Amino acid sequence: METLSLIYYSPTKTTQKIVREIGQNIGLKLISENNIAENKTKSIPKTTKNCLTIIGLPVYGGRLPVTAIETLKKVKSNQSPVVIVVVYGNRDYDDSLLELKEIASNCGFKIIAGAAFIGEHSFSTNEKPIAKNRPDKQDLEKCRDFARMITEKLKDINSLSELNIPGNYPHKERKQLPATIHPRTDDDRCNQCGICVDSCPTNAITIQETVITNGELCTLCCACVKYCPDEARILDNPIVNTIRENLFLNCSIRKEPIYFVNHIV
């Protein structure tokens, strides 16, 4: 094994940070990096023989984001090794890592390790912080620890057992909020710089006379909210406010990353 490829979906960049930290500490040469959220043309990431791939996705409603898996499912591998990672906002990762295992396996990857890490929740605000500033120093140290375990396993990937990942069948039902719920723009603050348009992974935002958001396309990833330099993008719908409040009240106790690594048989 000589090379490394990173495939991830990371609108607000916590998954990116984690996947990169793991990748940088494995000691393989990085040959490709694809953030599906920035891949507006939806081109399919390629895999190479003798290349380790790390796939990282955030958790949405205990599952994987539909927009990400549409692209991911088209990736083809010929039993090259993969490390699967999900990143969640300190509530739970539910069935998402199991879902990612199934998808990666259907793509033809050999799964050698998996992990669930924690990233600042997309709905977190300064007033209602949820996993604020995560991944932090401790999380990044865990990324390096995980990378060391992967490096060990890479020495003998042919004798690794099937990876057991917790989760339920059937998977947790995918719930979607109505299309009327999406970030809005405060026109008094907005200077129409277009950063929200560029940061949106689903092309849901256009600028006409004002900023227009297509609620059918919006996934509530909150990249536009996080990256707006003028704090003009706001997600303050009453239903989201209730979800945010509940997360703030019930998910404030720090959760720690967990790894699953194959045993040698």
Ligand SMILES: Cc1cc2nc3c(=O)[nH]c(=O)nc-3n(C[C@H](O)[C@H](O)[C@H](O)COP(=O)(O)O)c2cc1C
């Ligand atoms: C629509 C939506 C649903 C989410 N559902 C969950 C969830 O079920 N559990 C959880 O802990 N975090 C959940 N999150 C938080 C994200 O998993 C978390 O913020 C993640 O770090 C975002 O990754 P990114 O920074 O790479 O975009 C959700 C976020 C969004 C936007």
